[in-house]
Amino acid sequence: MDFLYFCNLKEIFMAKTISVFLATLLLAASCTEQVQSGRETIDYVLSIAGSPDSPEHSLLAGKSKLTPDGDIYIMGSPESCALLGESFKECDRFDNVRARRTPDGLKDFSGETFSLMCDPEYTPYAEFANTAGSRSMRELMARMAVASLDDKCNVSIYDLEGNAPKRPAKMIILSDPWMLLDGKFDIDTLFALTSCKVPVISPQELLFDAVFGGDKKYFNIGLMCDSLYSGTGVYEELFRQKVAQHGLMEAKYFEAATPQDTLHRLASFLDAYIESGRTEPLDVLLVDDWSVDQKDLLDELALIRDYSKEESMRYGKTVAPDFTVICSSGLTMGTCYLQLRQSSLFTHRIALPELKSYTLRPLPGGSLLQFLMIPSENVQN
Numbered sequence: 001m002d003f004l005y006f007c008n009l010k011e012i013f014m015a016k017t018i019s020v021f022l023a024t025l026l027l028a029a030s031c032t033e034q035v036q037s038g039r040e041t042i043d044y045v046l047s048i049a050g051s052p053d054s055p056e057h058s059l060l061a062g063k064s065k066l067t068p069d070g071d072i073y074i075m076g077s078p079e080s081c082a083l084l085g086e087s088f089k090e091c092d093r094f095d096n097v098r099a100r101r102t103p104d105g106l107k108d109f110s111g112e113t114f115s116l117m118c119d120p121e122y123t124p125y126a127e128f129a130n131t132a133g134s135r136s137m138r139e140l141m142a143r144m145a146v147a148s149l150d151d152k153c154n155v156s157i158y159d160l161e162g163n164a165p166k167r168p169a170k171m172i173i174l175s176d177p178w179m180l181l182d183g184k185f186d187i188d189t190l191f192a193l194t195s196c197k198v199p200v201i202s203p204q205e206l207l208f209d210a211v212f213g214g215d216k217k218y219f220n221i222g223l224m225c226d227s228l229y230s231g232t233g234v235y236e237e238l239f240r241q242k243v244a245q246h247g248l249m250e251a252k253y254f255e256a257a258t259p260q261d262t263l264h265r266l267a268s269f270l271d272a273y274i275e276s277g278r279t280e281p282l283d284v285l286l287v288d289d290w291s292v293d294q295k296d297l298l299d300e301l302a303l304i305r306d307y308s309k310e311e312s313m314r315y316g317k318t319v320a321p322d323f324t325v326i327c328s329s330g331l332t333m334g335t336c337y338l339q340l341r342q343s344s345l346f347t348h349r350i351a352l353p354e355l356k357s358y359t360l361r362p363l364p365g366g367s368l369l370q371f372l373m374i375p376s377e378n379v380q381n
Contacts, residue, residue, distance in 0.1 A: 041189040044139045048146075049193035059149055060194035063168075068347045070170030071115040071356070072336065073148040077123040080175040081116035081357070083290045084332075088114055089353045091333045099341055101334070108337050111349030113167065116357040117148060118376065125178035126232045132368065134182050140369050141174075141183025142190055144360075147373050148172055149198065154372040157361055157380060164375065166358075169198055170345055171336060177204045177225075177234045177288065199339055203328035204238060206335055207286050210326050212246040218283040219248070220320075223255045224269055225288045230257035235288070254278060258289045265292065266300035266325075270315045281320040287327040294327045301325065 048056045074084050088109055095104045122128045122140060129137040147153075148169040152162040174184060180202040187200050211218045223235055239253045254276065259268030266285070273282065287294070303311045304319060340346050357376035362368075 039185060041186050042135055042138050042142065044142055045186050045190040045193070048190060056146055057194055059146065060191065060196040063149060063198050064195040066170050066197055066343065066345060068170070068345050069167065071113045071167045072109075072171045072173065073115045073117055073169040074173045074175055075117040075144055075148070076119060076175030076179065077125075078116075078118040078120055078359075080290075081118045084173065084175050085114050085116050085355045087290050087329055088112075088333060088336075089355060091337075091353075093330070093333060094337055099338070107353055108333070109353045111347040111351050111353070112340075113354045113356055115148075115167070115169070116355060116376075117144060117360070117373070118357055119144070119360045121360050121362055121371065123176070124228060125176055125182075126229075126234065129178060129182055136369060137178070137182040138186045141179055142186045143369055143371070145172060145187045145190070145200070147371075149196070153358060154374045156374060156378050157364070157372060159374075160363065160372070162373075166375075171340065172198060172200045173332065173336070174200065174202045177229055177238065180204045181234055181238055201332060201335060201339075203332040204235070204288055206331040207288055207326065207328040208238060208242040210331060211284060211286065212242050212248065219250060220252045220280055220283045221254070221286060222269065222273060222282045222284070223253065223286045223288065224258050224265070224292065225255065226291075227257035229288075230255060252280070254282070258287075258292060262296075264300065266297045266304070267311065267315060270318045273318060281318060282323060283320045284323065285325045287325065287329075290329045292327065292329075294325060294330060297325045 048054060048060070051057055052061075072088070074081050074088075076084075089107070091108045092103045092106065093101060094108050095102050096106050096108065096110075097104070125137060128140075150162070151166060151168050153164045153166045154160070154162050155164045172187075174180060184200060184202050184205065190196070191198065191200065211221060221239070223239075225235060229235065235255055236253060239251075243251045254273055256269055256272040259265045259272075261268050269285070270282075285297070287297070300311075301319070301323070303309045304315045306312055307316075358373050359376045359379045360371045361374055361379065363370040363372055
């Protein structure tokens with residue numbers, strides 16, 4: 001019996017030693033990649049990745065194989081979460097039998113639950129990043145991602161331990177451009193170091209990659225976005241990073257808030273472009289505002305290209321012959337649909353898409369970045 005007990009202790013010791021060794025290798029590889037990319041991850045990520053016995057590491061490592069049971073989480077401000085959630089709920093862009101890009105009268109995400117992780121505490125993120133600092137913003141994003149993977153949340157502001165069950169995330173969507181600028185890199189690094197396979201999707205990343213990542217390159221780019229973000233510099237910085245990443249030269253960028261005139265949004269945007277003094281034709285218009293209908297913009301574009309219309313005389317020279325409009329909404333919903341299908345992650349429940357909502361509240365007596373995740377119907381104002 002003593003001999004067997006000794007052997008079991010030896011096996012346990014060796015298993016832990018190997019586990020720590022592998023974690024060390026992963027961290028070393030991560031550090032090498034960070035040096036090569038010129039960017040380092042945050043201490044919170046390294047702490048979890050280097051602690052294989054921690055609850056957070058075990059939680060993340062448990063997502064190395066995904067199942068259809070989880071929810072699709074949308075993170076960000078209450079307003080952006082609601083807008084994206086409703087768009088996904090009503091989405092019908094695909095033939096659900098053949099996955100062709102044509103509506104079939106059925107909701108694309110039938111049977112799925114979208115869990116809205118609404119953050120009224122730290123948003124708008126531009127202000128939080130400026131006051132608390134970029135690294136605090138990055139840690140907050142990583143903590144939110146970890147919380148989405150848990151199968152527990154908080155019943156109320158009085159439940160500090162987390163006693164309410166919830167379904168974990170099988171896909172995460174970051175709704176805010178600041179979450180891409182100051183967050184996604186660290187989430188991706190954390191997931192890679194812990195073998196977590198949950199996909200993390202940023203509409204803004206899809207938008208810029210659609211411009212720079214394909215065979216055709218666009219060099220004079222316009223961007224239409226919500227007035228909350230226009231002029232903050234977040235998109236311009238994302239543009240700069242993507243230009244450097246793809247090694248492009250001479251790319252130009254113009255940004256304006258979504259015009260209030262819903263009938264003439266493209267014309268109003270081009271008016272702003274003309275008034276800025278720019279004269280070279282735009283190659284593409286990127287739209288990161290889910291309240292904007294791409295079809296309406298394309299209908300306006302058709303008028304601009306019609307030489308029998310007055311619009312063609314004023315705006316014809318402001319757009320290139322192959323000018324196109326790309327919306328983050330369509331890219332994101334299409335990417336999520338195809339990833340769920342290709343990874344066999346659809347629930348296949350016969351039901352309409354469902355929305356659930358959680359609200360973040362600061363942990364009483366906790367640090368700045370610690371929060372409770374409470375079902376929104378339980379939140380006390």
